[in-house]
Amino acid sequence: MPVGAPRFVVSGDGDGVASRAGVVLLRELASACGLADQVTDALADTYKAAWLHAPGQVFADLAVAVADGETSMDGIERLRERGQLHGSVVASDSTAWRLLERIDAAHLGRVRQARAAARARAWAAGAAPAQASDPDGWLTMDVDASVVPCHSDKENAAATWKKTYGFHPLMATLDRSEISCGEFLAGLLRPGNAGSNTAADHIEVLDLALEQLPAPVRPGTPDAPSILVRSDSAGATHAFAAYCREQRVGFSFGKAVDVTLVAIANAIDDRLWQPAINTDGSIRDGAWVVEVTGSPAAQPVLSAFPDSTRLILRKERPHPGAQLGLHNTTREGMRLTAFITDTPAGIVPRHVAGLDLRHRQHARVEDRIKDAKATGLNKLPAWSFQANAAWLEIVAAAADLICWTKLPGFADTPSIARTSPATFRDRVLHIAAKITTTSRRIRLHLDTTSRYAANIATGWTRLRHAFT
Known part of the structure; x- marks a missing residue:
């Protein structure tokens, strides 16, 4: 054991503690920009009965998982395991696989249209490049x-x-x-x-x-x-x-x-x-x-x-x-x-x-x-060429969510805005937090030992205001 390192008493009974709390920010953004709703509309006719998990939410959750560094379909299970952060509505990896198989060539075009609609919403909220105007x-x-x-x-x-x-x-x-x-x-x-x-x-x-x-x-x-x-x-x-x-x-x-x-x-x-x-x-x-x-x-x-x-x-x-x-x-x-x-x-x-x-x-x-x-491109998960083409759209959506989070959320924080996805995950998405409930409101207390805790809290508030 290193000299000077504390010797901890370890137990598995921690309560109200969340890792990778910043991933919630990406899930909120995927909903706020309309990505989840737009993809649901694009894929609604592929279902013969009512669904338990909206297809657009499954697509968005896959994109969030990929943005968080997951490289395979079972990455959605990492969101599912953190139910205290994401609730009980995250689909399983088998549901995600079925979604991927539903995206044929015709529906792939509709998914691309859904991504374009989400981009227009994000740009209108402040994520557009300055040259766009x-x-x-x-x-x-x-x-x-x-x-x-x-x-x-x-x-x-x-x-x-x-x-x-x-x-x-x-x-x-x-x-x-x-x-x-x-x-x-x-x-x-x-x-x-x-x-x-x-x-x-x-x-x-x-x-x-x-x-x-x-x-x-x-x-x-x-x-x-x-x-x-x-x-x-x-x-x-x-x-x-x-x-x-x-x-x-x-x-x-x-x-x-x-x-x-x-x-x-x-x-x-x-x-x-x-x-x-x-x-x-x-x-x-x-x-x-x-x-x-x-x-x-x-x-x-x-x-x-x-x-x-x-x-x-x-x-x-x-x-x-x-x-x-x-x-x-x-x-x-x-x-x-x-x-x-x-x-x-x-x-x-x-x-x-x-x-x-x-x-x-x-x-x-x-x-x-x-x-x-x-961010997911290096491993195409399916045997089917069409399913892998759909995975490419998920990778694209993941990259865009990271980009749209940086603006307007962290425009004045270059140490966050001007980072690679890996560094962005380390500084923003993987921050730890404590969950409490006060006055019937669930609160997420970001780890104060993180040098970026205040920046993340401020950026989170800016993104919410931008899409209201």
Whole structure:
């Protein structure tokens, strides 16, 4: 036993003590934003008789459990076990399984509509990004795919390009840099052998993402902010760029570097390259950018893309471990990258350097995917492909509940608002509390030894007021 550590007398008779008391906040939010009621309406016709547990509440409870860090269907049992916090209305895992099996392709679309309605309610209550109310602002969607391995033979699982076995979902998230997280707008479950640059899949996930946005901010709505879609080179197909133009959203796509672009870079006068910049506006050491849209050699590269598409090159001193080859290395030994965008001049500060910085911030999508994998995405629980697609919607709802809790609840507490889901759970959801009953009212006394107890109590009150 460590020196100085107290030696406790241990017994199992504690009463009125609750662990993970902050999870109640997410359950309240799921109800307040209408997620539970909307999903119930979406799935009501799948029941032939009256239900004991409303399907929307089961869906919301699954999302809350996943947000709390559970990775399988029996995670709902953790809520059920804490009856003093959540009451006796939490469904069992067998009921949750039956719910998942009821969500076929048609009802999956209705569940997505229910999520969109909940998002509109949450944004109206104060969870919207600041740009949503600014006609000159930009909402940025990041589209990216990731491999989700599985260790058993599930429907439509296949070998992946990473030489693993599983699935290759394509996801669209809304960049929310002000709270250091993203909203999980849309996810498209695909077999493991699905192509990285399949334009049809990118078009479908963009449609699903746009449908998730509240009506006042969708493209074409008066006074709506502009929307930018970012992707790596997998999204840089002619068809997807043309579809973005058709839907009146801007694009910024990585462009695969080949010998043609290296030759263009080598032919540019050194005086035309301008320094790249960091997020704070300072000069980025060892990196330069240049626009080559007007170069005759660039015209074959741009000819199939929409009018006004711009091509920007970036060269940088290679960092340790960089993969270099003749196809992506300039004559000075610089690592060359490129991207295309249709954003006109004068829109982004610092012109070409600003466009480059904005495109490099697409790298934040890797954090969004990491967060999703830490919130249920890394394990698809069912054999059925359709049930796993429904699970993906539960994961998306879980990620959104965390995001909507941060605003407006903890906007002035960066140590909570700007955290990963794992840290958010540790600081907010897993706080302990004591339950008492006074004057016929049940009170939850948050653990005063937690440094965030007062912040959580204040944020809880703000969220309740926001939805009243």
